[in-house]
Each structure stands twice: as C-alpha cells, then as structure tokens.
Amino acid sequence: QVQLVESGGGLVEAGGSLRLSCAASGRTFTFSRYGMGWFRQAPGKEREFVAGISRSGGSTLYADSVKGRSTISRDNAKNTVYLQMNSLKPEDTAVYYCAADVGGAYSAYTGNYDYWGQGAQVTVSS
Numbered sequence: 358q359v360q361l362v363e364s365g366g367g368l369v370e371a372g373g374s375l376r377l378s379c380a381a382s383g384r385t386f387t388f389s390r391y392g393m394g395w396f397r398q399a400p401g402k403e404r405e406f407v408a409g410i411s412r413s414g415g416s417t418l419y420a421d422s423v424k425g426r427s428t429i430s431r432d433n434a435k436n437t438v439y440l441q442m443n444s445l446k447p448e449d450t451a452v453y454y455c456a457a458d459v460g461g462a463y464s465a466y467t468g469n470y471d472y473w474g475q476g477a478q479v480t481v482s483s
Contacts, residue, residue, distance in 0.1 A: 359383040359391075359472040361455050366477030369445055373481070377440040379455030379474055388436040389413070392463035394470060395429060395440045397451035397479075407453070408440060409463030418463060423449075445481045452476040 365377040377395070381388050394409040408429035409418040417429050423442070431438040438455055454477075456470035 359386050359457055361457060361472055361474035363453060363455055363474045363477035366453060366479045368480045368482065371445060371447055371481055371483050373445050374441070374443045375445065375479060377442070377453055377455075377477055377479070379438045379440075381436045381438070381457065386436075388431075389433040390459075390461060392458040392461045393429075393431060393438040394456045394458065394463055394465075395438075395453060396456060396467065397449075397453045398476075399448075399451040402451075404454070404467055406465035406467070409465065410438065411463055412461050416463070418465065420465070442479075445479075447481045447483045449479060450481050451479060453479050 360382050363379050395407040396404050398404040406420050410429045414431045426444045428441040455474045457472040458469050459471045
C-alpha cells in the first residue's frame with residue numbers, strides 16, 4: 358500500500374506563490390518507479406489535471422491553464438513530489454491532489470493513477 362500526503366496549501370493573494378509537497382511512503386514502495394501527477398478539483402467541478410512528471414523527473418507535462426506559471430519537480434531521495442505555483446489567480450482555487458501511477462506514466466487521465474492523496478486546499482483571494 359502507498360500513502361501520499363500533501364502539504365503546503367493555504368490562503369494566498371492573487372499574484373502570489375505557493376509550493377505544494379507530496380510525501381510518499383509504503384512498506385514495499387519504491388518512489389522512483391512511479392509516475393506522479395498533480396490534479397485539482399474546484400467546488401462543483403470535475404477533478405482536472407494540473408501537471409505530471411516522469412519517474413526520473415526528466416519529463417514533465419502541464420495543463421494549458423498552468424503552463425508557464427507552475428513547475429512540477431521531484432526528489433526521489435526524499436520520496437517527494439512538488440508543485441511550485443506562481444502568479445496565482447482566483448481560478449486556481451481548488452483542492453489539490455497528488456497521485457501515483459504504478460505503470461510509470463504521468464498522463465492527464467485520472468484513471469491511470471493508482472494512489473491518491475487526501476488533498477490540500479489552495480485558496481487564492483482577489
């Protein structure tokens with residue numbers, strides 16, 4: 358079993374920055390074998406892809422809505438994936454989830470991911 362725990366959420370003014378972290382753990386878990394993704398879900402909306410990163414961290418993928426404002430990264434020695442978000446907008450307000458793909462992919466499709474964190478609230482005030 359894999360546990361994912363997000364942290365770093367909070368309230369920030371528009372134009373500000375936040376860095377989310379997702380710490381992974383598990384008895385037989387090898388973090389570097391998993392593709393990782395960040396998703397978000399705003400009230401009344403479906404969960405949507407934000408960013409994904411390959412096993413090594415050498416390849417990344419971003420939703421158009423955050424491209425140029427966000428950076429996903431990972432530290433395999435610390436079993437942690439990060440999402441740095443800059444120039445935040447009120448429409449970025451959502452619960453942010455990290456997810457792990459056993460197959461190593463990092464796609465925008467929620468169904469590809471096997472494990473999910475509990476989510477971290479990000480609220481951007483105007």
